Structures are given as structure tokens and as C-alpha cells.
Amino acid sequence: SYELTQPPSVSVSPGQTASITCFGDKLGDKYACWYRQKPGQSPVLVIYQDNKRPSGIPERFSGSNSGNTATLTISGTQAMDEADYYCQAWDSSTAVFGGGTKLTVL
Amino acid sequence: QVQLVQSGAEVKKPGASVKVSCKASGYTFAGYYMHWVRQAPGQGLEWLGWINPKSGGTKYAQKFQGRATMTTDTSISTVYMELSSLRSDDTAVYYCARSIEAAGNDWFDPWGQGTLVTVSS
Numbered sequence: 001s002y003e004l005t006q007p008p009s010v011s012v013s014p015g016q017t018a019s020i021t022c023f024g025d026k027l028g029d030k031y032a033c034w035y036r037q038k039p040g041q042s043p044v045l046v047i048y049q050d051n052k053r054p055s056g057i058p059e060r061f062s063g064s065n066s067g068n069t070a071t072l073t074i075s076g077t078q079a080m081d082e083a084d085y086y087c088q089a090w091d092s093s094t095a096v097f098g099g100g101t102k103l104t105v106l
Numbered sequence: 107q108v109q110l111v112q113s114g115a116e117v118k119k120p121g122a123s124v125k126v127s128c129k130a131s132g133y134t135f136a137g138y139y140m141h142w143v144r145q146a147p148g149q150g151l152e153w154l155g156w157i158n159p160k161s162g163g164t165k166y167a168q169k170f171q172g173r174a175t176m177t178t179d180t181s182i183s184t185v186y187m188e189l190s191s192l193r194s195d196d197t198a199v200y201y202c203a204r205s206i207e208a209a210g211n212d213w214f215d216p217w218g219q220g221t222l223v224t225v226s227s
Contacts, residue, residue, distance in 0.1 A: 033213045048213035090210040095153040
């Protein structure tokens with residue numbers, strides 16, 4: 001079965017750029033999405049179709065996808081961005097999620 | 107605004123079944139697919155499958171085939187997910203989430219508030 005691999009944790013200082021990666025075989029041939037989940041809350045879509053932002057998501061969130069790696073980039077990271085982030089893609093009509101990355105802003 | 111409201115928490119014994127509901131509002135119910143995703147305590151997200159409210163068609167993740175059943179009642183804009191033969195490792199928060207279709211270029215937005223299902227003897 002298809003797998004997506006994310007680093008368990010990423011740390012960033014306030015105001016710096018955070019990059020969260022998602023690795024999957026030929027992931028660049030698929031579309032990747034990203035979801036943010038804060039403690040006790042439901043996931044929220046932050047990036048879809050590799051690099052599109054839903055309305056209401058700040059411009060500091062961006063995405064890219066090429067080769068085997070999709071990347072979520074948060075520029076000028078703020079304390080409010082501290083959360084778990086999950087990548088997601090489709091393989092053979094099945095939705096697959098990465099294991100999640102805990103972003104710590106310190 | 108688009109909203110998905112799920113039923114309340116459930117406590118079930120091993121071997122029992124649970125049925126969780128998800129009521130949609132703020133959009134044309136039959137025009138979108140509905141998916142179910144679960145999250146065990148402290149763990150990541152796991153996709154269970156989808157239902158097309160317009161046709162009633164379903165697709166389940168291989169892991170849940172034969173144990174999960176998704177249905178819909180279009181008269182009240184509600185989808186249901188029933189999971190049978192519950193085990194302790196089915197303890198999780200179950201989310202419904204909307205998508206335009208169920209294809210490789212699609213995404214989940216929005217998500218319901220989640221329903222905690224606890225399986226314990």
C-alpha cells in the first residue's frame with residue numbers, strides 16, 4: 001500500500017520559515033494537500049492541489065510538490081501556527097495521510 | 107456557511123456496533139461526497155471511505171471492508187457510518203469530511219467536529 005512519510009517534529013523560531021516535508025513514491029505525480037490540527041480541534045485544510053490556499057488561510061502558508069517530496073512552507077511563523085500538520089494524497093482511489101508533524105514555535 | 111455537525115460520544119463494548127451521524131448544512135447536500143476519517147488517541151489520521159449521497163455509492167478502505175457501512179438520508183442531509191465487531195483499537199475520534207468528488211485532485215473541507223467512540227468492556 002502507498003505510504004506518506006513525515007518527520008515527527010519540526011521546531012522553528014518565531015518570525016522564521018518552517019518547512020515540513022512529506023515523502024512518497026512519485027508523489028510529484030499526484031496532488032498533495034495539507035491539514036493543520038490544533039489540540040482538541042478538527043483538522044483544517046491549509047493547502048490543496050499542491051500549492052493552492054483556501055480562503056481564510058494566510059499568505060504565509062505555501063506548498064510545493066516535485067519528485068518524491070511535497071513541502072509545506074510557513075513564512076514568518078507565528079506562535080498561533082504551532083500545531084500538528086498532516087499531508088494527504090490519493091493512490092488508486094484511496095486517500096492516504098502522512099503520519100503527521102508536530103510544529104513547535106519556540 | 108457550510109457546516110457538518112456530528113452525533114455525540116459513544117461508549118460500546120467489544121463486539122458491538124456503533125453508528126455515527128453527520129448532518130450537513132449550508133450547501134447542496136447531494137452535490138458533494140462525504141468521507142469518514144478516524145484518529146486514535148495520540149495518533150494520526152486514517153481514512154475509512156466515502157459515500158456519494160446522490161447515488162448512494164460507497165468505497166471503503168480495504169482495512170474496513172465488511173466492517174464499515176456508510177449510508178445516507180438525503181431528506182435530512184445526513185450521512186451515517188456504522189462500524190461493527192468493535193475492538194478496543196477502534197477507540198478513536200471519528201470525523202466526517204466533505205469533498206467535491208473522490209479523485210486524485212480532491213481535498214477534504216470542511217470537517218465535522220468529531221465523535222469520540224470508546225470501546226471498553
